[in-house]
Amino acid sequence: MHNIRSVFVATGSYIPELKVHNAHFLNHQFCEKDGSLVLKENSHVIEKFKEITEIECRRYASDDQSASVLGYLAAKNALNSSNIDKETLDYIIVAHNFGDVAKDSNRSDIVPSLASRIKRLLQIKNPDCVGYDLAFGCPGWVEALIQANYYIRSGDARRCLVIGTETLSRVIDPHDRDSMLYADGGAAAILEASTSGDAGIIAHKTQTHAIDHALLLKMDKSYHSDKSQSQNIYLKMNGRKLYEFALNQVPLVIKSLLDKAGVPLTDIKKVIIHQANGKMDDAILQRLFKLYNVEQIPKGIMPMTISWLGNSSVATVPTLLDLLMKNEIEGQAVTKGDKVLIASVGAGMNINALIYQF
Structure with missing residues (x-):
């Protein structure tokens, strides 16, 4: 089995439409860790933030979009761009850290798993297509790729859909300057077994x-x-x-x-x-x-x-x-x-x- 390589046969992403520019934070009330107000003007705070992070804009999901919806849209994009039959997927591995968080709720919802939700949204009937979630911090999608690679190289799977999706805008403290870092989005890739060539x-x-x-x-x-x-x-x-x-x-x-x-x-x-x-x-x-x-x-x-x-x-x-x-x-x-x-x-x-x- 060691001559099997895991290759990308499709990718997809969903970039939320709502653009949130740095100016959005000009009227925020930023606080220090001890609860005291940040004394510097927000314009100065934002300029320093941009200088350190290079961030000028970020994307937020619309109010009716959850992390599973973003992941579904990214997976759909990958499938549509490749004409791969969704019923041939052996695994759907979804990397995230907070599950579905509704607008203004701040509560994680991970039952059922996002993988099961996305499989349902994709209308995949095949019960042998196994879906599960992976919480591993920001490296979660890369780790899910590594797991999918093991399935493929062992001969257990031929095709794996690996998704990363998050709505960080729902779990950030608006009074924390670090909140300007975070954004929402979803993306996916399909790995497939290959025994020809050096790709993978x-x-x-x-x-x-x-x-x-x-x-x-x-x-x-x-x-x-x-x-x-x-x-x-x-x-x-x-x-x-x-x-x-x-x-x-x-x-x-x-x-x-x-x-x-x-x-x-x-x-x-x-x-x-x-x-x-x-x-x-x-x-x-x-x-x-x-x-x-x-x-x-x-x-x-x-x-x-x-x-x-x-x-x-x-x-x-x-x-x-x-x-x-x-x-x-x-x-x-x-x-x-x-x-x-x-x-x-x-x-x-x-x-x-x-x-x-x-």
């Missing part, structure tokens, strides 16, 4: 750093002391520590993967990385090349979407992949034979990476 997943690597870092991202109370919100919890992060963690650990995980696979860094044509923070992603790339004593980073090696889509957690990597494969990112393309590095880091703290050859 070459190798992968995952780590979980829990003892010292598990709580860098967590759910906690609002920074505002409004008693009516005391029962709600929101997505919170220790930004400075998270930045340091990612910068120190992600390049090492990627190097470990490349070395294990025997793939030189110079063979990598594109780096598709989780769109967490523009400056952080740039720093990770620079640190990675420094580990190999390579000073000149190839121009355009790391396509980015964060400036106009924000950080949609598990949806950022598959959305970027879909846009790249459909030639919808100006000046960016992949061609047959290209080796691409896909990597992510997020809550847990989890890091994963894989090498894919087109």
Whole structure:
């Protein structure tokens, strides 16, 4: 079975229509962790935020759209663009972290699973098509790919639909400056078994750093002391520590993967990385090349979407992949034979990476 490769045969995404520009936050009441008001003008806070993250705009789901709906629309896009028979899917793996969260509710709804909901929306009748969810922080979609790859290489599956979907706009504290990072979106890819050619997943690597870092991202109370919100919890992060963690650990995980696979860094044509923070992603790339004593980073090696889509957690990597494969990112393309590095880091703290050859 070891000659079987897992190849992308379809991708799809759904980018919500509602554009939320940075100016949207000009009238927000931002608070410090201790509940005191942020003293600096919001215009200054927003400008500093843009300088650090490169985010100018993000997308929010419409009021009637849930994470499962975004995932369904992305899956439908992948199926329609490939003419693949949905009844031939063996697995539907859905990466998310909060389930379906209704507008203004702030409550996770994960019964039934999003995978079952999406399978129902797709009207797939085949009971042998198994659907389940995966909660793994922002690296969830990449980890779901790794799981699908195992199913395919073992001979247990021929086709797997892997979806990443999230509505982070429903779980953020409007009084927290970090809320400007987050966005909504859904994206999907279909992996299929192949025994011809060299295309497919070459190798992968995952780590979980829990003892010292598990709580860098967590759910906690609002920074505002409004008693009516005391029962709600929101997505919170220790930004400075998270930045340091990612910068120190992600390049090492990627190097470990490349070395294990025997793939030189110079063979990598594109780096598709989780769109967490523009400056952080740039720093990770620079640190990675420094580990190999390579000073000149190839121009355009790391396509980015964060400036106009924000950080949609598990949806950022598959959305970027879909846009790249459909030639919808100006000046960016992949061609047959290209080796691409896909990597992510997020809550847990989890890091994963894989090498894919087109």
